[in-house]
Amino acid sequence: MTVMRDTAVKALAKVQVQSDENGLIPEYEVLVNLLPVKLLNAFSERIMAAAPPERKAEVESGLVRAAYECGYHTGCGIITSDIFNDVVMPMVTEDEKDILRGAYAAFTAWGWAKSGIVQLKPAEKMIIRALDYYEADSGGEGLRGYMLRGLSQAFFDLAYAETYPDGMDTYVCHQTKGIEVGDPHGEFVVVKK
Amino acid sequence: MALNLEFTMNNETYRHSLNGHEVVMHSHHYLALITKMVEDLTDLGGPEILSDVTEETIITILNDYFQKHSLNDTEERLRAGEDYFSTFGLGRMYVSGGADGGDVRLTSSHLDEGWTMKWGPHDRPVNHLARGFISAIFSAAFNKPAKSYGTTETASIITGAPESTFIVTAL
Numbered sequence: 001m002t003v004m005r006d007t008a009v010k011a012l013a014k015v016q017v018q019s020d021e022n023g024l025i026p027e028y029e030v031l032v033n034l035l036p037v038k039l040l041n042a043f044s045e046r047i048m049a050a051a052p053p054e055r056k057a058e059v060e061s062g063l064v065r066a067a068y069e070c071g072y073h074t075g076c077g078i079i080t081s082d083i084f085n086d087v088v089m090p091m092v093t094e095d096e097k098d099i100l101r102g103a104y105a106a107f108t109a110w111g112w113a114k115s116g117i118v119q120l121k122p123a124e125k126m127i128i129r130a131l132d133y134y135e136a137d138s139g140g141e142g143l144r145g146y147m148l149r150g151l152s153q154a155f156f157d158l159a160y161a162e163t164y165p166d167g168m169d170t171y172v173c174h175q176t177k178g179i180e181v182g183d184p185h186g187e188f189v190v191v192k193k
Numbered sequence: 194m195a196l197n198l199e200f201t202m203n204n205e206t207y208r209h210s211l212n213g214h215e216v217v218m219h220s221h222h223y224l225a226l227i228t229k230m231v232e233d234l235t236d237l238g239g240p241e242i243l244s245d246v247t248e249e250t251i252i253t254i255l256n257d258y259f260q261k262h263s264l265n266d267t268e269e270r271l272r273a274g275e276d277y278f279s280t281f282g283l284g285r286m287y288v289s290g291g292a293d294g295g296d297v298r299l300t301s302s303h304l305d306e307g308w309t310m311k312w313g314p315h316d317r318p319v320n321h322l323a324r325g326f327i328s329a330i331f332s333a334a335f336n337k338p339a340k341s342y343g344t345t346e347t348a349s350i351i352t353g354a355p356e357s358t359f360i361v362t363a364l
Binding site: 009013015018019021022024025028030032033034035036037038040042043045046050051059062063065066067069070073074079084091108109110111112114132134175 | 200202205207208209211214216218219220221222224226227229230231233234237239242243245246247249250251253254270278279280281282283284285286300302303306307308328345358
């Protein structure tokens with residue numbers, strides 16, 4: 001049995017995080033926050049707009065890096081969490097492939113991106129298709145799926161690079177299509193760095 | 194008075210909302226790195242951009258909440274602002290003051306504690322998101338538009354202080 005995406009998405013979507021008496025949300029070995037999508041999108045748009053042409057790559061890289069490190073560290077907490085163990089791991093028969101399928105079920109269920117793997121060559125290449133992602137609503141110019149780029153790179157590192165925490169920056173993710181620029185879906189390609 | 198919280202999910206996109214406003218989970222790594230990035234981009238106005246977008250977004254959310262729940266008392270509005278800060282997982286906030294401004298304390302802080310876990314203490318306050326959030330609370334509580342208040346962080350958990358403190362001034 002491989003990971004049944006719809007079953008995993010539905011089960012993971014029921015997860016709700018709640019702050020403790022200190023107003024903090026300690027989950028998945030990190031402190032979680034729950035921020036408004038409009039805040040995040042407005043921030044990306046405005047910080048990119050503030051950068052002169054010669055510094056846009058630097059700012060874009062910073063946005064992707066924030067998502068990447070968040071994804072790498074939180075991702076490790078997610079794929080070792082009780083909920084992932086309960087919902088996804090019983091369906092895992094193809095090791096890393098299925099863990100990645102489960103991860104994209106979590107991305108979908110938790111509102112990051114309604115996305116899934118359309119092509120996977122283990123430890124070499126992965127192509128992701130996203131039918132909805134919150135950054136597609138952001139204003140600005142060009143492809144703007146910074147979050148999904150960072151997360152996809154992070155989870156491929158977790159699946160196929162050196163064991164956590166030594167596998168950072170082994171792979172890189174490029175966005176090749178975007179809803180935000182008029183494409184029917186977003187497309188993200190992960191390859192060796 | 195506890196905040197009324199309604200979490201919903203769009204069954205088509207799986208996007209999640211809190212009281213009608215879309216929200217998404219991230220970790221302290223994300224907010225710490227975003228904050229570090231704006232610090233590094235001070236010459237581009239990075240810290241103010243983060244503070245400003247927070248203020249503008251939170252004012253909308255608070256005004257919407259106050260209207261839906263007929264919350265007209267300013268003290269209740271300030272408490273609702275504190276509760277929203279906690280609901281977002283950003284820490285425990287205590288606000289005091291009036292239309293002319295006030296003081297705010299954070300006894301716990303997602304950003305400061307997250308930054309410290311990631312990189313250790315820092316030599317100066319950097320909670321630009323909280324500054325914007327606090328300005329938004331005051332503007333919404335006293336029926337004023339964005340940029341009606343200036344908020345300065347005067348002490349910070351990130352530097353080793355037991356609490357973060359902020360001074361709010363009407364502009």
